[in-house]
Amino acid sequence: MSELQRHLGGSVLRFAGFELDQQRAELRGLDGVAIKLRPKTFEMLRLFASSGGRVLSKQELMEAVWPNVHVGEDSLFQCIRELRTALGDERRQLIKLASGGGYLLATEVVAAPEVTAQAEATRPDSAGRSELPAEVAAAPQRAMFGLSRQALVAAVAGLCVIVVGLAVAAPVLKPDLLFRRTPPRLAVMPIVDASNDPRGAVMAAEVTGRLTDGFAKIQNISVVAPRLAAAAGGDSSAAPGTSSDFELRGELQHSDQSWTLRARIIKAGTGEVQSVVAASVSADEADAPLAQSRLAAGVGHVLARRLNEILEPSASSSASRKSSTGGDRVAVEQALASINQTTRERFGAAQAMLQKALTDDPDNVDLAVALASLQMRGIQMVWFSPEEAVTVEARANATLEQALRAKPNSIPVLEAHCRFLSATNHFVESLVTCAKALSFDPWNGSALYLIGLGQIYLGRFDDALATFRQADRYDTPPASRWTWLLGAGMANVLMGRDEEALPWLQRSIAITPGTGRSHFLLAAAYRRTSRFEEARAAIAEGLRLRPGTTRLNVWPPMKNASPVCIAAWERVVQAEVDAGLPEQ
Incomplete structure (x- = not known):
């Protein structure tokens, strides 16, 4: 061990205004408040802080953070993103990508002065008396803390x-x-293996770990790891729930066609079931970590949102709290489906439904937020005239500002605000808001898509592709699947990786064929891989869906886009023109 490593072996390391407390596994900011990190993310930061400024290769990081476990680079990129968010390092000045691959912590790290000797000296003895140093014990009793x-x-x-x-x-x-309220405690109990399959025990344990890691990211709860249940031989019913407010319990089953995870949130004090959900993956899935990720995400996404509803109740009047029942819930769900499964007809029908519901209940925050979010999709898809878009944007902005004051930690409100910021090209702000949405639902594919979109416009194509791939590994909510598939295809096209882009774009179009813009991107990828007939057919389909599209208006809005992004889009648009897109 080098002298530097010995020097940094202390319990607390300081860098760039942060403290890394290794003994307590805690990162603290300038205000001394702990910043929540997943265990894997904390371990990666500890490695960076104790490396003495050395570049750590991707392989070295993965082997150290995930010993004896095969993980892809997506897991590494996720930890890097979480660290940059926690450190406020959006400009990537602290966690830097080194040339040739690998990362380093680009700042001075110092060990905090040791105070353990004095703490040990004042530890109570077996009789309960504090053992003070002689010179302290001999001091006059009339002085304490330096005061007379x-x-x-x-x-x-x-x-x-x-x-x-x-x-x-x-x-x-x-x-x-x-008084600072103690966050509600959620006990994630070991998933019960009811599969009668040799792989079931491993699968159940891995899914339990992924659920624990995911819920540990959630900002307004505290997670209790299932140590008691594990000590009881894996019988989750043996673990008492008195130390937690809620429990997550589930069973894993296996059939010839699928693995199915059924899970529920229970109120620990009463045993009342708060939410039940099931998720399935194909039994033929050869990628076991992918299957585990999708099972955990499939139930975690739904349960996280239900917890958010419980812990962040509406601040609206009692008259408008009916938004989560009856016809209002139908209207909101219809709007969400139309946002995710985009067609102009469904958009118009959902907008009319929400406007009618709001006429009946004008103070309903949830309905207003759903309408604003839907209309932001309409702006992105250019389904409003320029004059209409200005009016809609102003109204949506006012609605969302009011909703954020009423429900600042509500997932739907944060999602809608994130979509608004993305649609109005405020990309840096959208990254912050989307990250906050993820802090309440780590499996939120819609938020991940919007983060990736912001990264594209900021010229960070590799980061965007990793974000879209992460969303694909979660695959939640399934109704949004076409968005991150389109995003991954877009990122590849912008980087000139047209062959890699094709399957992503094709999968996206197979789910949601009516957007038009997807076909234009597909045409560019076909054209640059010398598939000229397919390129012309894709342009023709895009023009059928979006008649009047030309070189001049096929561009997405470029306000606030980076020069790198603008240059890449210029090359893509030229390929679309070469494939048959009209110049004017």
Whole structure:
């Protein structure tokens, strides 16, 4: 071990205004508040901080963070993204990609002064007495914390006045202003293997781990790892729930066609079931980690949203709280389906339905947010005239600002705001908002798609492709699948990887064939791989879906786009023209 490594072997490492407490497995900011990290992400940061500024190869990082486990680079990229978000490193000045591959922490790291000796000296003895150093024990008893007896009496009296004042003020102050509430605790119990398959125990254990890691990312809950149940021989019913507010329990089953995971959230105190969900993957899936990821995401996505509904209730009036029942829920679900499965006809029908529901219940926050989110899709698809788009954008902005004040941690509100920022080309802001949405639902493919889209416009094509691939590994919600497939195809086309782009674009069009823009991108990829007939056919289909498209208006909005992005789109548009897109 080098002298530098010994020097950095202390419990607390400091860098760039952060503290990395290795003993407590905690990252703290300038304000001393802990910043939540997954265990794998924390371990990667610890490696960076103790490496002495050395470049760590991708292979070295994967072997250290995931020992004896085969993982793809997507897992590595996910940790890197989480670290950059936690460190506020959007410009990638702290965690840097080194030439030739690998990463490094590009800042000075120092070990905090050790205080363990004094702490050990003041540890109570077996009789409960503190063992103070001799010079402290011999000090006059009239001094404490460097204060005289008189000063200490005055300080205690002042403290009493403050406490009495807070007691008087408590009825009119929010509780969070006086006391920080403990976040609700979720116990993720070991998934029960009911598969009668030799692979079932491993599959169940891996899915349990992925669910635990995922829920540990959620900002407003605390996760209890299933150690008690594991110690009880894997019988999840043996683990008491008294230390948690909610429990996640599930069973894994196997058939000739599929693996199926059924899971539920239970209120620990009453045993009341809060939400039930099932997810399945093909039994023929050869990629076991992919199957595990999709099973965990399939149930985790739904349960995370249900927890969010429970923990972030509407601040609206009681008259408008009916948004989650009856016809209003149908209207919201119809809107979401039309956002994800895009056709102009479905868009128009959903917009009319939501507008009618809002006429009946004008104070309903959820309906207003759903309408704003739907209309942002309409702006992105150029289904409003320029004049209409300006009016719609202003109305949506006002709606979302009001909704954010009422429900700042609501997943649907954050998603809608993220979509608004993306549709109006505020890409840096959209990355921040989408990341917050992911902090309440780590399996949110819609948020991942919008993050990837922002990365594309900022010229970060490799990052975007990794984000879209992560969304594809989760595959939730399935209704949004075409978006990240299109995004992966787009990223590949913009990087000139046309052969790799084709299957992504083809899969996206097979799910949602009515967008038009997907066909133009497909035409560019066909043209640059010398498949001229296919390229012309793709242009013809795109023009059928979006008549009047020319070189001048096929471009997506380029406001705030990076020069790298604009140059790449110029090459793509030229390929579309070469394939038959009209110049004017």
